Amino acid sequence: MEQCLACGGGPLKRSAKPVSFSYKGQVLTYQQPGEWCGVCGEGFLRKSDKEATDPVLADFQARLDNRLSPTEIRRIRKKLGLTQKQAGEMIGGGSLAFRRYETGKAVPPTGTENFLRVLDRHPDLRAELPKEVAA
Numbered sequence: 001m002e003q004c005l006a007c008g009g010g011p012l013k014r015s016a017k018p019v020s021f022s023y024k025g026q027v028l029t030y031q032q033p034g035e036w037c038g039v040c041g042e043g044f045l046r047k048s049d050k051e052a053t054d055p056v057l058a059d060f061q062a063r064l065d066n067r068l069s070p071t072e073i074r075r076i077r078k079k080l081g082l083t084q085k086q087a088g089e090m091i092g093g094g095s096l097a098f099r100r101y102e103t104g105k106a107v108p109p110t111g112t113e114n115f116l117r118v119l120d121r122h123p124d125l126r127a128e129l130p131k132e133v134a135a
């Protein structure tokens with residue numbers, strides 16, 4: 001068992017704990033996986049623990065900012081029948097861009113976001129995009 005770096009007590013226990021996140025006066029409470037101290041309540045997060053909740057926080061912020069959320073970006077991409085790589089090459093940002101948008105690691109430029117909104121309402125316009133994209 002590991003010792004807690006905050007209080008020197010412990011042991012740390014792997015579990016998910018409710019955590020609150022505030023943004024623009026709104027509070028989101030979500031389950032955060034991590035190693036939690038049973039004595040002081042301090043949590044220690046691995047990279048994978050943060051990655052598990054990044055999309056949840058990004059969705060929350062996007063909603064309050066009136067932007068497309070990672071979940072919506074994924075939904076629109078799938079509606080268009082595109083892989084992440086194809087979407088990045090055809091719509092913008094490059095082959096890795098949509099992976100970053102859909103995991104909440106990056107926010108798409110306004111132009112890309114607006115184009116996605118248009119394609120969401122008029123998915124037939126997908127046929128206007130070039131089918132083959134130069135590598």
Ligand SMILES: [Zn+2]
Nearest residue numbers: 004007037040
């Ligand atoms: Zn502790």
